[in-house]
Amino acid sequence: MRDPSWSCHLLHVDMDAFYASVMVRDRPDLDDVPVIVGGGYRGVVLSANYLARGSGVRSGMPMTRARRACPAAVVVPPDYDTFSTVSSSVIETFRRITPTVEVVSLDEAFLDVSGTARRLGSPLQIAEYLRARVHDEQRITCSVGVAASVSIAKLASRRAKPDGVLVVPPGEVTTFVHPLDVGELWGVGEKTAGQLHRLGLHTVGDVAHTPLRTLQRAVGQALGRQLHDLAWGTDRSTIAARDASVFGGDPDKSMGAQETFGRDTDDREVVLREMLRLAARVSNRMRVAGVAGRTVTITVRFADFTTVTRSRTLPEATDVTREIHQTATRLYDALGLQRARVRLVGVRVEGLVPRASVQRQLVLGEREHGWADADRAVDRAALRFGSSAVRPASLLP
DNA sequence: TCTGGGGTCCTAGGACCC
DNA sequence: TCTGGGGTCCTAGGACCC
Known part of the structure; x- marks a missing residue:
């Protein structure tokens, strides 16, 4: 056979x-x-x-x-x-x-x-x-x-x-997938599974036999289309040779870092110091990768797990620790928190482009270049002596 | 001692432009 | 002067994946 x-x-x-x-x-x-x-x-x-x-x-x-x-x-x-x-x-x-x-x-x-x-x-x-x-x-x-x-x-x-x-x-695709729970499908997590269940859709077969329009009304244009395709096994059948971690893979679109505090804090200085550490980590990774980005996003998660994000798009892409940290600080201060207990903070830079493609405006000038030079000196020292060898004064123990 | 950290993509509203 | 459609950018939030 x-x-x-x-x-x-x-x-x-x-x-x-x-x-x-x-x-x-x-x-x-x-x-x-x-x-x-x-x-x-x-x-x-x-x-x-x-x-x-x-x-x-x-x-x-x-x-x-x-x-x-x-x-x-x-x-x-x-x-x-x-x-x-x-x-x-x-x-x-x-x-x-x-x-x-x-x-x-x-x-x-x-x-x-x-x-x-x-x-x-x-x-x-x-x-x-x-x-x-x-x-x-x-x-x-x-x-x-x-x-x-x-x-x-x-x-x-x-x-x-x-x-x-x-x-x-x-x-055998339909006999295989139709009995499965909707939650098994790629793109269906807890929330979407719950939404589908409320519509009386429990198995992949139920989804398959639901009109596309109904599906899209329930879970949105893109996801509705995707679920419909998955339920009939008519999704992508080709793959692209690539390795996420190696040169030649898709370039990153954003880079970020976040950290949960050991204990929640309401101390602005503690939060900002952590953000400096995160900004330094992210910008170092950006410089190693040779990219810069225009949009700085901060994430703040509170003790009750509610989470907010704030972002600001700069006129020019940057990979400079100080610029990223200053932007993050302004965003944080604009939240106007009063003794809110903060559980986690994050800093992310989006819209990454190759640094070589960024024309830095000369008018912005010398001072910022000074900070960029300082960053590169830190990078070199970190390479030779380890990443804890050089750090901003406010991060000294 | 409830719930990490790194990402991507989608949605939706408003601004702004043609 | 009573009302158009796109398209793009920006922002915020949410869902999901590993």
Whole structure:
């Protein structure tokens, strides 16, 4: 009998409990123990192994709740350097199979195997080969969805978890997706699922049989269209070879940093000092990437979790710490807060363009150039002596 | 000790311009 | 002088994804 995966050309590969798997693979003592990656004060679960998930632990869950749900769990802090090293190796393994690899995140990628299927066998055989290679080389497992469109492959890999493969050929798409809950669809989170449920739409099949107009009235123009496509499996079927973290990928449109305080604060000086730290971090990343941006946005989250944003578009794109921080300060002061308890602040620069394309107006002149020069001196010192070597006076301990 | 941090995209209203 | 449509930019908020 003919292997049904021959009618598919896309693989979606998803590492199983990636962070948790990486953290425990060199620790035999954690083999049969529930493990949660996360921690810190006021944090959330980044990843949990399947033993911890068995107790109801989910990623994104507040750590306090996770510890209550699974008191026996060992909590380990994340090690991002190791995560990205392992991730790069896994991607390399993928690229040895096909050059067309679209990297979604550290633990997820799409592969187009239409060019390699003859050499290495059917897409299903390639999926099994790939899983074996990853396991041999990295001692962690992954799951693979095989289909003819992006979203079906992604749904398939989720159903294949953990440590499995699922093939959904085109002829079986509707029988596969229609029974699923609407919440499984890409782009449907808690809010949209609730909205759809209120309309009496619970399964993907319900969505499929709802007129496009009705859908769009309920959830908006774009999302309505998208859900309609997903429900019939008529979404994107091609991928673009790209790697988010490497030169040649899509350029960033914004860069930002935010931080939750260890304790809520109503002290303007504390908030502004934090914003300076964030502005310095962001502008340094911008200069390393060789970009500048015109719109500065701040985020302020209060103790009750309500969140506001304020933004201001500058006449000229900038990558200068002082300009970003000054703009952020003005935006913060314009909020006119009186003893409001602040939980988190963030600074983001949007509308990024290559710095080389920015004509800095000479009239703005010398002073600002002075600050830009200072930034570059700080960057050089940070490169040589570490990022804590040089910092604004107000950030000295 | 409820609820991180990095992003992207969409919507909607108002300003402004043609 | 009783009323047009686009298009673009800016701002704020919201939803979602990993």
